[in-house]
Amino acid sequence: MATPSLRGRLPRLANPRKTLKPNKPLILANRVGERRREKGEATCITEMSVMMACWKENEFRDSACKKEIQDFFECASRTQEARKMRSIQDTLGESGSLSPKKMNKLLQRFPNKPHLS
């Protein structure tokens, strides 16, 4: 269903309809809401479990599990770089409208004028 109309919703003496009684003044704020972040998931679980299995067998000695530890570190650095690339992509390439951060910066510089002068 389309958004219900806001026409004639302010309480006036001649208004028979159900009115809205907002608790804050109806003035545009100088910020927009943030994008909902995607639900991430835990990374490098397999490497971690392999490493921990190796630890359990070798009494937590690092010298016996060098290969697994190396794999775990490599996985961690790969995910870190992937995350950085993704965040750079988000900041650089905004198809359509601006990202919320840039919009907020712009609105901070040129705020809404509720007054006239």
Place this chain on the structure above:
Amino acid sequence: MAAPVLKALRSGLGLVPGVTCAVWRVPGPAQVRWSRYGPEFRDPLVDKEHYRKPETELTEEEKYDQELKKTQLIKAAPATTTCSVFADPVISKFTNMMMKGGNKILARSLVTQTLEAVKRKQFEKYHAASAEEQATIERNPYIIFHQALKNCEPVIGLVPILKGGHFYQVPVPLPDRRRRFLAMKWMITECRDNKHRRTLMPEKLSHELLQAFHNQGPVIKRKQDMHKMAEANRALAHYRWW
């Protein structure tokens, strides 16, 4: 927040960019640790070889860069930067972590005494050992220092994550700098807290470093305790979202 206002004030008054006038400070919380340099300042380059190159060997880019630096503002190099061959970033970081109340002289003297103590102990062992053992004994204190700290670095860390009103210790991979920091922090805390009051810091530190070099001692034990906790909580790894 105050930065754009300050900048407007600076340009409005016609001051040279980079000079902050003390009188026109905007009232508000004082910025204590932020850099007082404007964005136009360049970082200094501390490299003897770069400046010793003769004119003929410079590439086009380097010549342009040199000409450009004559007009640009450059930040002052911090007092601790050296181009000395003896300067070690790990030792510098460790000295800074040992320092209390800005007493760098004391911290640096403690670290040098520690390295000397390590070297003396190793030389005593060397002279007392047989020929086969002498090949295995490491006498360079810097190598011992680096290897000991590398042995103390944890592989995986624990992070408290709030879920369902409770904090769970979730195993999480740590970045390199965090691991190095933890190794140094554990070493220093161990030496400060768990030793006899009258023993001197170089003595305690040298003992701990040698133990860590051989994968023994309380700091290695602390690292292994962290690993054991992570292993016990491995099912909670799915609470991570990164």
